[in-house]
Amino acid sequence: MAETLTLPQTQNRQVIYDSLIPQIASLVAGEPDLIANLANITAALKEAFGFFWVGFYLRKENQLVLGPFQGPIACTRIAFDKGVCGAAYTRQETILVPDVDQFPGHIACNSASKSEVVVPVFDRDGNVTMVLDVDSDQLNDFSEIDAKELEKIAGLIMTF
Numbered sequence: 001m002a003e004t005l006t007l008p009q010t011q012n013r014q015v016i017y018d019s020l021i022p023q024i025a026s027l028v029a030g031e032p033d034l035i036a037n038l039a040n041i042t043a044a045l046k047e048a049f050g051f052f053w054v055g056f057y058l059r060k061e062n063q064l065v066l067g068p069f070q071g072p073i074a075c076t077r078i079a080f081d082k083g084v085c086g087a088a089y090t091r092q093e094t095i096l097v098p099d100v101d102q103f104p105g106h107i108a109c110n111s112a113s114k115s116e117v118v119v120p121v122f123d124r125d126g127n128v129t130m131v132l133d134v135d136s137d138q139l140n141d142f143s144e145i146d147a148k149e150l151e152k153i154a155g156l157i158m159t160f
Contacts (some may be wrong), residue, residue: 002078007048017149020048025156034157041153046070052113053135055086056121058114064089064131071135075109083107085131088118092128094147098140110135117142121154134159 008019024044028037045054055069057078062153064078064085078085083106088095097116100106113135120128132154136142 004132005047012097013049014141014149016048017145019153021149021156024153028156035068037157041132041157042070043066045153046123051096052137053110053133053136055133056130057089057133058130059089059128067130072110072112079151080106081092083117084116088120088131089128092122094119094151096142096144096147098142100135101131111129112137114139117146117150119147119150119154121157123158132157 005023006019008015012128015086027040027044031037037071038130042054042056045051047103051071051072053069053071055071056067057075058067059065063080066074073095076134080086080090082095082098084103085107087105095116095118097103097106100108103116109125115136115138119132121132123129132150134142134146134150144160
């Protein structure tokens with residue numbers, strides 16, 4: 001098991017993702033504990049990019065419940081029809097939000113959050129079981145590169 005990440009010294013997110021994703025795959029390979037894997041994934045994303053907040057919300061009964069995360073204290077429970085996380089869960093698609101203040105129904109867990117990307121995580125039967133939520137304290141901080149690469153990371157989660 002790796003104890004450190006090897007990250008390229010660049011600001012180019014594609015290059016960083018290209019290096020990071022195989023390391024995450026190796027990190028979670030053979031580890032059957034979901035929470036341990038989610039915790040390591042959030043730590044790896046936070047270390048690689050310095051995102052303001054990165055974490056998972058897991059489907060429990062009729063809502064999303066806070067799981068492993070890195071960053072400031074967060075909302076504990078989110079209804080399926082609330083905020084960006086609820087919308088990504090309900091629509092079963094990645095949602096990229098350049099300015100959270102412009103997203104109808106945005107939940108302000110932390111007023112420093114300015115932009116967000118939320119990726120649904122699917123089980124083997126195609127059901128959304130959780131969402132990966134990444135926030136930035138900068139406006140328009142995420143692109144289609146982030147959405148695409150975070151979807152790849154979500155796909156790694158489905159495999160365990």
